[in-house]
Amino acid sequence: MNMRLNNEICVLYVDDEPQNLTAFKANFRKIFTVITANNATEALSIINSDQVDVVITDHMMPDISGVDLLEKLKESHPYIGRILITGCNDINIVIEAINRCEVFRFLTKPWVKDDLTETIQASYQENLEKQNESLVATKLVETNQQLEFMLRQKLIS
DSSP states (O other), X not given: OOOOOTTOOEEEEEOSOHHHHHHHHHHHTTTSEEEEESSHHHHHHXXXXXXXXXXXXXXXXXXXXXXXXXXXXXXXXXXXEEEEEESOOOHHHHHHIIIXXXXXXXXXXXXXXXXXXXXXXXXXXXHHHHHHHHHHHHHHHHHHHHHHHHHHHHHHO
């Protein structure tokens, strides 16, 4: 379990290259709560045990690709921000990520710290807004059902 500090955004960075994990943690640990994983299987385990807000994953990994990981997250954890990062500029990867995973952003390596910081914050904010809209919609449906029930009771009596 990871301790979240000061309600910081919790970011999970997934990459099979240890130097990339180290660089990410060194650059962002003072801004965000940072967790790292060196493959998608480890990432899924972390996501199921920690409150992760944003996942940034490399595309090319040995067990499960970044796109496959983000597609799983889209289904199981829809309010986690999804960012794909890769060293190659293949437009087909971009299209696949958008179509299958609804990624928030597709970034190329090497990343720029300020751009990535803004992207993480924007992804988190967008997902908070989506979650809030969903909660409001759910509450409206419940309230409407209660009002309809009360109206039917009044009409019966």
